[in-house]
Amino acid sequence: MIRVMVGSTVPTEHLDRVLELYSRLVAETRKEPGCVSYELLQRQDDPRELMLVEEWQSQEHLDAHTRTPHFVAIVGELDQLERAAPALIYNQLL
Amino acid sequence: MIRVMVGSTVPTEHLDRVLELYSRLVAETRKEPGCVSYELLQRQDDPRELMLVEEWQSQEHLDAHTRTPHFVAIVGELDQLERAAPALIYNQLL
Numbered sequence: 001m002i003r004v005m006v007g008s009t010v011p012t013e014h015l016d017r018v019l020e021l022y023s024r025l026v027a028e029t030r031k032e033p034g035c036v037s038y039e040l041l042q043r044q045d046d047p048r049e050l051m052l053v054e055e056w057q058s059q060e061h062l063d064a065h066t067r068t069p070h071f072v073a074i075v076g077e078l079d080q081l082e083r084a085a086p087a088l089i090y091n092q093l094l
Numbered sequence: 095m096i097r098v099m100v101g102s103t104v105p106t107e108h109l110d111r112v113l114e115l116y117s118r119l120v121a122e123t124r125k126e127p128g129c130v131s132y133e134l135l136q137r138q139d140d141p142r143e144l145m146l147v148e149e150w151q152s153q154e155h156l157d158a159h160t161r162t163p164h165f166v167a168i169v170g171e172l173d174q175l176e177r178a179a180p181a182l183i184y185n186q187l188l
Contacts, residue, residue, distance in 0.1 A: 089138045
């Protein structure tokens with residue numbers, strides 16, 4: 001089981017469109033094999049700061065996710081609208 | 095429901111002791127009212143990078159957590175051993 005966190009900063013004028021895209025991405029991704037959870041969080045003190053929090057059964061499932069047509073298409077569009085940090089991969093210790 | 099993330103960087107020579115302290119903190123915190131989940135993650139590519147991921151029923155429960163004797167004592171000791179970032183508070187959007 002692995003955890004992934006991807007932070008991003010969204011200019012206010014793009015926030016509505018970005019949230020539409022994430023809504024589709026989350027709905028499609030939750031149907032994928034190996035997806036344990038896939039959630040989008042928003043900072044209370046700054047709505048431009050988003051965090052995608054993911055849990056996958058294995059690295060192989062995560063790799064397959066990044067090759068799905070919905071991932072490629074939606075993340076391609078998101079990249080034009082927000083500034084995303086590199087995905088950070090974690091193991092749960094406790 | 096609110097989510098909290100607290101990242102920290104631990105010098106390698108303090109990692110064993112820090113993980114002992116987190117183990118006690120996690121065990122005590124999970125018994126608290128309003129604690130939905132409380133987990134410690136470790137970066138796959140750098141074991142010095144930890145992330146506490148918390149879910150609380152309300153801000154009031156989180157505030158009460160930070161006044162418990164175990165929180166005050168353990169976090170006081172952790173502060174001597176690691177460099178923690180400010181806690182970031184999120185709402186779940188999706």
